[in-house]
Amino acid sequence: MTTTTNGFDRDLDSDGQDSTPASRLRPADAVRVGSVGLRTRPLRTMLTALGIAIGIAAMISVVGISASSRADLLSQIDSLGTGLLRVAPGQSVFGDDTTLPDTARRTAGRIGPVTEAAGLSYIQASVRRNAFIDSGITGGIAVAAVDTNVLEAVRATMAVGRFLDHASPDAPVVVLGADTAKRLGITSLVGRPRVWITDSDGAGQWFSVIGILEPSPLAPELDSAAMIGYGVAATLYDATTSPSVLFVRAAPAKIPAVRNVLARSVNPAEPNQIEISRPSDALEARAKTDAALRNLLLGLGAVALLVGGVGITNVMVISVLERRGEIGVRRALGAGRRHILIQFLAEAGLLSFLGGVVGCALGAGVTAAYAHAKGWVLDVPIGSLAAGAGIALGVGLLAGVSPAIRAARLDPAEAIRPT
């Protein structure tokens, strides 16, 4: 590359040797020249960039929404903690459902690091708004006796009212899970709502609703349960204190150790019949498993990008036809084929990049709105924004190749003459 600054010395080569310094186009000038055509036709530029913007916006919002959803799950996991184990009886060798020994909560509680051990026992009973509803219609609601410390164990919180306490173990009061309350149509304690609970023989009893739970992600069985005290359960329904499910909480770091000894201490006779799970694992798994839908939506975004790219090619072809004169003049001013090629590639790339940047902003906006509506933490990965703009640039350059080659191949003498 020649570095002479004036380069226009008039030394004549008598032998006809070409001493002309080569034409060149500085990168910054290439970008500037590429932007002239876009600035001259703003409406066309906007409409063409729109296709790319929609494609990129779709991709960014898909990535952003799924990232935000994951961030929300993870923050949920953080607040709920990973220190919960769920202990359930397995099936016996005969395939029957069993319950845990009624000593389970005591023996589990004796394991050093365990801070809470709370049981839940399902009862042969059904709950309805009143006695006139057929007993077969349970609404999928299970009646369960629960220990008073189950809330602490699973870190569930009250939406309204209070939980069962030691003050009234025998009183006919009930706490509803989040789904249960919705299904029964009870959203507040205004008017002192009651529910009708009947045992398997059909004998019924009114229970006062004293509280409603928030959704409980770590113990979803609470969501669809109507919870009563063990005392009243024993009196009215002959329920035992053997838990159907036992929730055990310990410091997260100690969980593996607790897990190792839990089965043996809960059921020393048949430890292999005990099923132990860690509910937070399921949440973590969910955070990883929305990939299929995300890929589908990303694919749709890619299709939009492809269409946008074809649009750019179209518009560039038209632009090249319209600007034959400009191409001819630039060739006369010293532009080689290469420089014309670069100019139109730069124009296509800029056009698409512009669409990409708008698309990134749009996608981030959609994500923010969606996350806000869902009450999620907003998480738009910076990497995805950079990738979005980069992909747009790439699509534009690719879309510009064929029109740019056409432009570069124009014969300068023909391009300059009006046809």
Add this chain to the structure above:
Amino acid sequence: MSVVLELSDVVKEYPGSPPVRALAGVNLTVENGEYVVVVGPSGSGKSTLMNVVGALQRPTSGTVRIDGVATSSLRDGRLSAVRGRRIGFVFQQFHLIEGMTALENVSDGLLYSGVSRRQRMTRAEAALGLVGLADRMTHRPGALSGGERQRVAVARALIADPAIVLADEPTGNLDSANGASIMALLRDLNEAGRTIVLITHDRDIAAAAPRQVTMRDGLIVDDSMAVAA
């Protein structure tokens, strides 16, 4: 005086059946500082002569030396460089680029020379001043009259300090007053030392020039300088 343009036995044929022989063996020498008008009816080959002299096309046979550089064997990139550095073009249709100011249009005359933007702008200002448009720098072509547009084009042709200014019917799209002022501008430039080759079909314009070259059927049929000599 040194020779800036030398054509010997230049033949240019365009493919076809039968092939069109637009230049049928042209010999022409232009010295530094000359003002030459090439005149001829349409179809006489003067446009082709302009393409060959302007390094827009290579001759089919014969030699063309522009500012000492033989163009016959140059590839596209080198030929483009010759155009950019050694020839300044003025066209009938002005060929200014819409969307850019007069100053930017003129500075584009140096766009492919590797000169920095700041220097291009400084030189463009000077060139616009030279053609009397110092007060029109930020106007876009659409806001300029035809005569002003052609002046911008002349400034753009001058900015790279070319060996030859090649003007193709520069007054063809102008009214007579504007046309006369452009002709006067070209004459002033010539008096300041510029070599100017002007191509036209207009006999009146040709009559006013110091040297007239008349073309017909791809040949030079009359050269006033040659007659004088």
